[in-house]
Amino acid sequence: MNPHTARCDGHLPVAVLLCAHLGDANGGLDLRAVREGLETAVPSVHVRLLDDACRQPNRVGAAVRASGAATLVLGLCRRGYAAAELHAELRKAGLDPLGVEVVDLGAYAVRVHSREEATRKARVLLAAAAARARTFAGARPENLKPLLPKAVSRRALLSLSLLEYQAVAAVAVERCHAEDGCRECLGACPYQALSLEDGEIRLDKSRCTSCGSCVTACPHEATDLPGWTAAQVEAYVGALLGAPPAELAPRAVLVVCRHGAAALQALAGTGASYPVQWLPMEVPSLGMVPPAWLLAFLHLGAAGVGVVSCTQGCGATSVTRIEGRVDFCRDVLRHAGGHPERVVLLPEEPSALLRALWTTAVEVLQVPPLVQAPPAATATGDPFAHRSRARVLVALGERLGAPSLAIDHLASPFGLVQVGAGCTLCGGCAAACGPGALRLEGDGEAALTFDPALCTACGRCIAACPEPDTLALHRRTDLPLLSRGREALVRGRYGRCVACGGPIAPQPMLERVARLLAGEPPRTLQVVTRYCSSCRGLAQ
Structure with missing residues (x-):
């Protein structure tokens, strides 16, 4: 069995490698307590101490290969490690560098808290990192952005470990709704790294800074960034707030x-x-x-x-x-x-x-x-x-005991669409709604439906509506409406073809057309409003 896919007690094995200097820097951590606490509280986690792990990436690679772990958490005493060398060693060990979690225990624990407090905090931070590492599902080639490091050590030069890898966002075309008019990611990206080309969203890696704004903006969850899937965030936060010790x-x-x-x-x-x-x-x-x-x-x-x-x-x-x-x-x-x-x-x-x-x-x-x-x-x-x-x-x-809460706020993540009497059920707003909050549904009866939970208040429905002052959009979070889900805003029966009985268009639209054609010959009005498109040729 491949040691990197083996599971212990149903859990993916995680190696936690700690720089041994964490135990002696300004009082340091109680590394024995950290190791015993983690291995007791977190299933299938194996902790090992490494001398000078921050400066000797080759030792990290050897330790990973010896452990047979499927993924890795590094607890370091400083942040300035040689990423290119580390990534090369991790690839040799069969690990994806983008799935490795690095925790700066020096800045977040050792140098800002007492030994006892720092030890407790280190256990929680490492448990959270292990939880996120364990839920890493892998990266696609589209997620990789190779970079030349700003400085290259002699060891890296001699070993040809010259590239480090940065995770960038990638769009899963099969889940993307750009063809349906969704443009949320384009508006969210502050660096113009995303563009619409031939009906698809394209990413310019040279512009992407891995900020992640497009990931959380996408209503269809079609954009991903390794390390920041919803499952990884949930795993990290769950452990951050729930991992022992209870004293913290x-x-x-x-x-x-x-x-x-x-x-x-x-x-x-x-x-x-x-x-x-x-x-x-x-x-x-x-x-x-x-x-x-x-x-x-x-x-x-x-x-x-x-x-x-x-x-x-x-x-x-x-x-x-x-x-x-x-x-x-x-x-x-x-x-x-x-x-x-x-x-x-x-x-x-x-x-x-x-x-x-x-x-x-x-x-x-x-x-x-x-x-x-x-x-x-x-x-x-x-x-x-x-x-x-x-x-x-x-x-x-x-x-909070406030299930009826409803507030208007410019930063509300939700919008509320209201429809006036002038709606003809033409469906223009629904066709422009990339998130899918608005839909034109029904066969025997047309219904414009709205789900406030899907609305991002993008405003494209307002621009698409041909009837002036008919649609209104408010940035509003209304918990009762969010609870109810999708509801019909407007209903109208379909006008039926007098020749074949098939649907022509919603009755409000036919009435609107009749008003527009009021000055035309009666026969024109009759053909347009009483016959479907398939039968109009026969009626003339």
Whole structure:
């Protein structure tokens, strides 16, 4: 049996390799407690210590080959490892470099907490990384972007380990609805890396920064980025909030992008400390974090959520988006009586961030979490999938005792379409609705139906409607409507051909045509409104 596909007790085996220097840096970790705690609490995880793992990638490759593990978590004392050399060693060991989890235990635990606290936090962070690594389903060639490293060591040059690999988004054409008018990913990408060519969405890898904005924007989940599937995010957050030890409670999620992580590293470099309950979740960029994620953290048991702002790497568009999304979440909590301070945007400047981490901790960690025990996995079903946005908000509203919550907000992830009396059931809005929220259905009776859970408030339906002032779109999150699902907005029977009995068009459309043709000869009006397209030639 291939050791990399073997399973232990039904779980994919994971190797956790820890840099041995973690045990002696500024007091360090109790590495024995970390190893024993992980191997006891997490099935099929095997922990090994490596001397100088941060600087000797060849040792990592040898350890992986010896372990027979299917995937890998690296716990390092610093971030500046040689990625090209590491990727080469991992490929030799039969692992996909994009599926390997690297945890900066130096910045996130060792240098900011006491030995006991750092050891507890390291166990949780490693358990979360192992959970995400275990759900890695592999990367396609389209997800790979080879890069030349900024600096090449002599060892890498002699071993020809010159390339490192960056994960980029890829579009699964079979799930993409570009041909149906969906353009959500195009509008979400701040770098114009996506384009529409010959009816398909194409990605320019040279422009892609792996920000992930297109991944969470796609209503059909046709865009993927290795490391950030809904299943991987759910596995990571579930372990982050639920893994032992129980003493590390209550817990708060600290969302940081790559540049926000640098702010936490800067804090670690000063020797500053902040509450150990802040558990970091590094995301590719803030632009990929939808409001449903922030609220899902609370729904899964987090006492609070902090988002470290970023004005350097994520771009002005992403900053504006996350500011609005945080404000939307706070508005939801405010209207539902659930303490709006549970979701907060934190400054990125290190000293201001440090003060905010302490201040927010006092406000949030003293209040019991909204959820004392995480809900069953089936309660919301894939809480980080786009299709689960509505279920997460409805479930949270019920937990807060506010199932009738309805708010208007510019950053609402949902839209609400209203139809006036001028609708002719032409179906133009439904044809333009890429997410599929609007549909023209029915045979004997035409019905324009709407599912608010699918609406992204893109506005393409408004542009497509030929009747002025007939459609209205509001950025509104209405929990009762989200709960009910798809409903008919307008109904109308079909006019029938007097020759064959087949459908011609919805009656409101025929009445509209009759008004437009009021000045034409009566015979023209009769042919158009009483005969189907197949029989009109016979009627003339």
